[in-house]
Amino acid sequence: MALPEWLVNAFNVVTPLVEWVIVLVTPIYIAIGGIFASIALMFIRILPSDSYVLSWIVMGAFIVLGIVFAVLAEKKRNE
Amino acid sequence: MKLWLRAILALVAAVASYGFYVYLPEYMLVLSSTMPLPIADATITIGSFTELVFYIKSIGFMIVGVSFAHSLSEKGDTAKPIFHLFRVLLKIIFYGLFIFVEFSVIEVASVTYGLYMSIDITVLIYFMMGGVVLDLILTILDFFITFLPKKSEDKAMGEDF
Numbered sequence: 001m002a003l004p005e006w007l008v009n010a011f012n013v014v015t016p017l018v019e020w021v022i023v024l025v026t027p028i029y030i031a032i033g034g035i036f037a038s039i040a041l042m043f044i045r046i047l048p049s050d051s052y053v054l055s056w057i058v059m060g061a062f063i064v065l066g067i068v069f070a071v072l073a074e075k076k077r078n079e
Numbered sequence: 080m081k082l083w084l085r086a087i088l089a090l091v092a093a094v095a096s097y098g099f100y101v102y103l104p105e106y107m108l109v110l111s112s113t114m115p116l117p118i119a120d121a122t123i124t125i126g127s128f129t130e131l132v133f134y135i136k137s138i139g140f141m142i143v144g145v146s147f148a149h150s151l152s153e154k155g156d157t158a159k160p161i162f163h164l165f166r167v168l169l170k171i172i173f174y175g176l177f178i179f180v181e182f183s184v185i186e187v188a189s190v191t192y193g194l195y196m197s198i199d200i201t202v203l204i205y206f207m208m209g210g211v212v213l214d215l216i217l218t219i220l221d222f223f224i225t226f227l228p229k230k231s232e233d234k235a236m237g238e239d240f
Contacts, residue, residue, distance in 0.1 A: 029205055029208070029209070032208065032212060033175075033178045033205065033208055034178075036171050036172075036174055036175035036178060036208065036211075037175045037176075037178045037179060038175070039171055039172060039175055040171070040172045040173075040175025040176045040178075040179070041175070043138075043172045044134055044176075047134065047137060049130060049133065049134075052133075052136070052137055052140065054137070055136075055137035055138070055140040055141050056140060058140070058141045058144060059140045059141055059143055059144030060144065061144070062141070062144030062145045062147065062148045062162075062165070063093075063144050063147050063148060065148055065158075066089070066144075066147055066148025066149070066151040066152060066158075066162065067148075067151065069148070069151075069152055069156070069158040070082060070085065070151045070152050070153070070156075070158075071082075073152065073153055073156045073158070074082050074153075
């Protein structure tokens with residue numbers, strides 16, 4: 001089953017444009033990825049590399065903060 | 080939304096983010112590092128593979144906490160965009176770690192079945208990274224929505240008095 005000719009022509013027009021978009025966007029994407037990676041590297045230097053205790057403490061702190069802020073906002077709204 | 084409803088939502092969000100940011104990454108990394116899928120081209124620049132799994136998991140735990148707090152807070156509260164910002168920052172670090180891994184190609188080959196295919200995973204990681212960029216833009220918009228109307232309200236109040 002061959003594609004109709006008008007569709008093939010449309011693809012011939014669109015494909016180079018898409019390729020150009022990919023060519024233009026890829027370096028930006030890789031640059032953003034590099035920034036992300038450098039941020040990650042900076043963060044890793046702070047983290048201890050032997051136990052999960054610090055990350056568990058951070059997780060617990062965020063959970064407690066979330067509960068506290070939610071309850072406070074609820075009280076404010078009730079008043 | 081009511082507080083108890085949001086609490087259930089927060090629990091669901093925490094469990095989901097545990098699955099997506101702690102369990103699944105560890106499972107996938109361990110799966111791809113042990114025998115079933117031989118990795119043709121994998122370069123890891125930070126320490127060892129187990130170290131990478133460790134860092135990914137420890138950041139995943141933090142994301143679990145932030146996700147819980149974020150979905151517990153009501154829309155329009157000042158705390159919500161701040162939690163959102165923390166979550167985006169942690170996600171940036173999370174995917175930044177994955178960029179270190181550079182799984183260019185995972186090759187699946189089987190002589191007995193005559194199967195040979197190579198899967199490019201870098202594209203997948205970059206897709207997820209694009210999601211984070213979008214999330215960052217959303218966070219900035221969230222900040223605008225939460226903090227700008229308050230200023231105008233204050234002005235209006237000042238004019239009234």
